[in-house]
Amino acid sequence: xxxxxxxxxxxxxxxxxxxxxxxxxxxxxxxxxxxxxxxxxxxxxxxxxxxxxxxxxxxxxxxxxxxxxxxxxxxxxxxxxxxxxxxxxxxxxxxxxxxxxxxxxxxxxxxxxxxxxxxxxxxxxxxxxxxxxxxxxxxxxxxxxxxxxxxxxxxxxxxxxxxxxxxxxxxxxxxxxxxxxxxxxxxxxxxxxxxxxxxxxxxxxxxxxxxxxxxxxxxxxxxxxxxxxxxxxxxxxxxxxxxxxxxxxxxxxxxxxxxxxxxxxxxxxxxxxxxxxxxxxxxxxxxxxx
Amino acid sequence: xxxxxxxxxxxxxxxxxxxxxxxxxxxxxxxxxxxxxxxxxxxxxxxxxxxxxxxxxxxxxxxxxxxxxxxxxxxxxxxxxxxxxxxxxxxxxxxxxxxxxxxxxxxxxxxxxxxxxxxxxxxxxxxxxxxxxxxxxxxxxxxxxxxxxxxxxxxxxxx
Numbered sequence: 277x278x279x280x281x282x283x284x285x286x287x288x289x290x291x292x293x294x295x296x297x298x299x300x301x302x303x304x305x306x307x308x309x310x311x312x313x314x315x316x317x318x319x320x321x322x323x324x325x326x327x328x329x330x331x332x333x334x335x336x337x338x339x340x341x342x343x344x345x346x347x348x349x350x351x352x353x354x355x356x357x358x359x360x361x362x363x364x365x366x367x368x369x370x371x372x373x374x375x376x377x378x379x380x381x382x383x384x385x386x387x388x389x390x391x392x393x394x395x396x397x398x399x400x401x402x403x404x405x406x407x408x409x410x411x412x413x414x415x416x417x418x419x420x421x422x423x424x425x426x427x428x429x430x431x432x433x434x435x436x437x438x439x440x441x442x443x444x445x446x447x448x449x450x451x452x453x454x455x456x457x458x459x460x461x462x463x464x465x466x467x468x469x470x471x472x473x474x475x476x477x478x479x480x481x482x483x484x485x486x487x488x489x490x491x492x493x494x495x496x497x498x499x500x501x502x503x504x505x506x507x508x509x510x511x512x513x514x515x516x517x518x519x520x521x522x523x524x525x526x527x528x529x530x531x532x533x534x535x536x537x538x539x540x541x542x543x544x545x546x547x548x549x550x551x552x553x554x555x556x557x558x559x560x561x562x563x564x565x566x
Numbered sequence: 567x568x569x570x571x572x573x574x575x576x577x578x579x580x581x582x583x584x585x586x587x588x589x590x591x592x593x594x595x596x597x598x599x600x601x602x603x604x605x606x607x608x609x610x611x612x613x614x615x616x617x618x619x620x621x622x623x624x625x626x627x628x629x630x631x632x633x634x635x636x637x638x639x640x641x642x643x644x645x646x647x648x649x650x651x652x653x654x655x656x657x658x659x660x661x662x663x664x665x666x667x668x669x670x671x672x673x674x675x676x677x678x679x680x681x682x683x684x685x686x687x688x689x690x691x692x693x694x695x696x697x698x699x700x701x702x703x704x705x706x707x708x709x710x711x712x713x714x715x716x717x718x719x720x721x722x723x724x725x
Contacts, residue, residue, distance in 0.1 A: 463611055480611060483643060512614065514639055515699040541632040548699055550686065 280454035283308045283470060288390055289424035291417070293449035295442060297434045299326075300476070300509070301455045301467065306394045307339040308470035309429055313392035314346050318427075319383040321353045321391065323361070325398040326433070329354035339471035351388070357399035369412035376417060380426050393428040397445070401436045411441075414448035429453060458492040459485065466492050472535075474504030483516035493524050501531075507538035508562050518542075518549035525557035537562040600624050600657035600664075607646045613655060614639055617666070624659040625724040633703045637720045638666050640696035645670035649716060659724070663705075667719045675711035 283305045286292055296302040306322070313320040324332050332354055336343045346352035361372055376393070383391040400410045420426050432445050446452060455476075456468035464479040466488060474496050481489060496503045505521065507513070525534045536546065536559045543551075543559050551557050601620040605613045617638040621631050638655060645653035649670035656667045683701040697718075701707045704720035711717075 480614070482610060482639065483647070484607065484610065512635070512639075514636065514643065515695040516643075519695055541629055541636075544629075544633075545636065545699070548686070548702060549695070 280452045282456045282468065283429075283453050284312070286427060286429075286451070286453065288427050289421050290451055291421050291426075291428050291430075291449055292451040292453045293430045293432060293446055294453040295432045295434050295446065298478070299433075300506075302431055302433070303335050304339065304470050304476070305453060305455065306429060306431070307336050307341050309392065309394060310336060310343075310352070311341045311471060313390075313427070314341075314351060317389040318392045319351055319353075319379075319386070319388040319390075320346070321355060321379060321393050323355055323357065323393065323395040325357040325396040327396075329356060341471060350386075357396075361399055369409045369416055372409075372413045373416050373420070376420055376426075380420060384425065390425040390427065393426065395428065395430045397430055397432050398436055400441075407441055411444050411448060414445060458495075459488040468492075468495075469504060469506050472504040473500040473502065474506065474535075476506040476509075478509035480512035481510065481517050482512070482514040486516055486520060489517060490520060490524075493520070497524065497528070503528075503532070503534045505534060505536045505538075507536055507542055510538060510542060513538075513542050513545055515545070515549065518545045518551075521546065522549045522551055522554065522557060525551075525554050528556040530555065532556065533558055535560065539563055598624060598659040600659065602654070602656045604652065604654050605642050605646075606652040610639060610642060610646065613642055617655070617657060620657050621664060624657065624664050626664055626722060630722060630725065634664065634666060634720075634722055637700045637703050637722075638668070640700045641666065641668035641718050641720065644668075644696050644700075644718075645672070645716075648672065649675075662724050664722045664724060665719055666704075666722070667717055669715055669717045672716045673711065673713050675709065675716040680707060680709065 281292075286309070294302065294305055296305075310320050310322065322332060327335065333343050333347065343352055347354070360375060379393075380391050397410065400407050414430070421428075430445070430449065432442055434442065437445070458466040458468070458475075460466075462479075464477070464481050464485055467476045469476040475492050477489075521534065521536070528534070533555070534557050536551075536557070538546070538559065538561065540561050543561050546557075546559050551559050600623065601616050603613060603616055614635050618631065618635050621634045626634055638657075642653060642655055645651075645668055649672035653668055653670035656665075658665050680701055683698045686702075687695060687698055700718070700720055705723045706721040708719050709716070710719075
């Protein structure tokens with residue numbers, strides 16, 4: 277199994293697994309995967325469990341992915357576990373493989389370029405769901421990937437699955453997807469965010485981590501036309517970091533902008549650093565849900 | 567500790583009071599002790615947690631408490647980066663005011679009229695913003711620098 281790749285490195289025919297502990301990271305990855313698939317002309321099906329379809333649709337919309345049109349046209353479908361995996365009689369690997377095969381054939385018959393699937397595997401943690409069948413499924417479904425028309429991400433929440441199952445699930449996949457991480461320690465996590473593009477910071481940051489932030493910001497400035505700084509889960513930022521954000525925004529030409537989402541305390545710190553003075557910097561007050 | 571609690575200016579360089587309406591902290595009765603903690607570069611995050619906990623216990627809450635933590639961090643960071651790498655932070659309450667005092671071994675602190683910080687330093691300026699932030703966010707700030715060291719005290723009124 278290869279080392280984790282970012283979601284934009286996935287190729288048609290890949291069967292990847294993403295393990296996550298942070299729901300925002302999972303949603304960012306699948307939003308990017310879904311958006312790329314819709315752009316390419318694939319049919320995209322999201323098998324959802326943790327979130328009902330309308331909430332999932334809202335999460336995509338919040339991240340700048342237009343889902344209304346694809347949903348209306350049938351290019352995007354959001355299906356629940358109850359409608360799919362957990363039919364009467366419980367789960368069987370055979371049923372799941374057949375189900376996917378049916379969707380794959382339908383996508384071809386309807387002239388889509390391919391089929392992209394995201395599967396929230398949380399249903400497998402329910403009692404009697406049959407985790408063994410899940411692992412059999414992951415192995416047997418490989419046959420559907422050979423011609424490159426099917427690309428899939430299976431999502432496993434580290435907080436819900438035991439380590440043994442997680443290890444087996446990871447082994448059953450040819451590749452793994454993870455967020456691109458610039459820094460990860462108990463106080464601070466800095467990751468690439470795909471939708472909307474930019475960076476995501478969680479925890480606390482001060483001048484002792486300024487060098488890592490500047491590196492990550494530098495990359496965002498190189499890669500993204502519009503740079504989004506998601507600081508919704510950041511609980512502390514000091515004057516040095518706020519100053520660095522403002523100075524970075526000041527280097528952008530008039531067509532580009534950094535948009536910061538953060539709580540009101542951090543917004544105040546950014547204002548003291550001069551955020552109000554720049555057109556290239558916009559601060560939106562937002563609160564994390566947890 | 568042999569050294570007396572220096573909350574009043576001593577015979578060394580006089581403290582410059584920060585602007586009209588901002589008073590130096592009083593001594594003595596009505597005082598509730600809070601935190602008294604040494605810090606260095608590696609313990610700034612722990613210091614912030616301690617300030618948040620003790621500041622809350624002394625009566626600050628919500629965004630005012632958040633700003634106390636920011637001010638405490640900026641004063642401590644200033645000691646770490648420019649004041650010899652370490653220092654000591656005390657938090658206490660006297661009547662309706664929570665005080666945060668940060669001391670370090672720095673001598674010759676460029677004490678100046680803090681009212682210069684009524685204007686925000688230019689955005690291009692890299693250094694020195696931390697004290698401007700502390701001055702702006704606190705309800706009052708005094709600086710006292712002698713040949714024994716520097717003490718900066720920030721005050722927050724409990725509303």
